[in-house]
Amino acid sequence: MNEDLPNVEPVVLPFNNHTNNPDLVILPKSIIRYLPLTLQNKLKKFEKINGNIYLPKFEVQQLAIEAEAQMISEEALRNDPQGREFHGGDPELRAPITKDPKEIKGREFRGPDDIYGSKPNVYRSAIIPEKGDTSPIFYPKYLGEGVGFTPEDQYKLGSPRKTNMEILGYYDTDLDEIGLPRTTDTASEYSGLFDNIAEETEAHEYIHRYNGQQSNAIDDHEYIEKSFKDLDPYNKTEKLLQNHLKTKEQIDIMKNMSSFEKNYHIYEERKKIFNELTGKWTSQS
Numbered sequence: 001m002n003e004d005l006p007n008v009e010p011v012v013l014p015f016n017n018h019t020n021n022p023d024l025v026i027l028p029k030s031i032i033r034y035l036p037l038t039l040q041n042k043l044k045k046f047e048k049i050n051g052n053i054y055l056p057k058f059e060v061q062q063l064a065i066e067a068e069a070q071m072i073s074e075e076a077l078r079n080d081p082q083g084r085e086f087h088g089g090d091p092e093l094r095a096p097i098t099k100d101p102k103e104i105k106g107r108e109f110r111g112p113d114d115i116y117g118s119k120p121n122v123y124r125s126a127i128i129p130e131k132g133d134t135s136p137i138f139y140p141k142y143l144g145e146g147v148g149f150t151p152e153d154q155y156k157l158g159s160p161r162k163t164n165m166e167i168l169g170y171y172d173t174d175l176d177e178i179g180l181p182r183t184t185d186t187a188s189e190y191s192g193l194f195d196n197i198a199e200e201t202e203a204h205e206y207i208h209r210y211n212g213q214q215s216n217a218i219d220d221h222e223y224i225e226k227s228f229k230d231l232d233p234y235n236k237t238e239k240l241l242q243n244h245l246k247t248k249e250q251i252d253i254m255k256n257m258s259s260f261e262k263n264y265h266i267y268e269e270r271k272k273i274f275n276e277l278t279g280k281w282t283s284q285s
Helices: 029-034 037-043 057-079 101-106 197-210 217-231 233-245 248-254 259-278
Strands: 024-026 054-056 121-124 170-172 177-180
Touching: 024 057, 029 037, 029 057, 037 170, 037 177, 054 057, 101 197, 170 197, 177 197, 197 217, 217 233, 233 248, 233 259, 248 259
Parallel strands: 121 177
Antiparallel strands: 024 054, 170 177
16 A cells, blocks of 8 residues: 555544544545545545544545545556556546436536536546445435435444445535446446446436436436436337337237237337437348
8 A cells, every 4th residue: 555545554542532443444534535535525424533533444444445446547647648547447437328408517616606617626536346345335324414414323323234325426505516326247237328327326426416416316316317217228218119019010910910029029119219229230141
């Protein structure tokens, strides 16, 4: 690990600490500036003992990994402004992933009051999430009011296994910061629209940004779910297919077919519609 980011060593808390928990360790002050802004802001509200912030050892170790990766990322972006091949590239410079107008605008504007346009601060996690867990930067205890969370117990583990809240990304309306997961092979629910869950999360958070500080989580999520369903070519294919099969031409074609022939015909029509939607053409046998 970089010499500016010291290894995390176990620390025995002072006897006057009410937690009396030897599993807590000091969060090194040198790594704080390399952590997300929303997390840094949350740390200001945490209890300090002799000027130090104590947190669960595992979380401090994970935050040190994030900080070291961010330090390397900042250096890489100075040498390579496009950020190619690092953490999936710089999201600020990526083209929109979907054709959703709010995602497109959200990459350029922070809500309707952002007349001249701006770019958010983007923090992409370096940690590959394990099943049922995420990076601590997504734990509710480290997310602030701008993401919709109130203060929580800093000494308790914040893992989704403990809180039953698995968060993969965030948009902080107060700090104009987007937190994104590392790109992995984990599939998106909308597999026809996104290659992985990281792409879905990125588009999701930029839609939140489009609404700026007037963003309403419930309304936003209803819009996002409908938008992604409508844009997903798999879902669009099924809707178009059902209407297509009801046309007089298709009814006439299938009326004398056996069950096997009809199923195969529907399969071919579905494939044809999907290929037209996605621009993919395959040789017909």
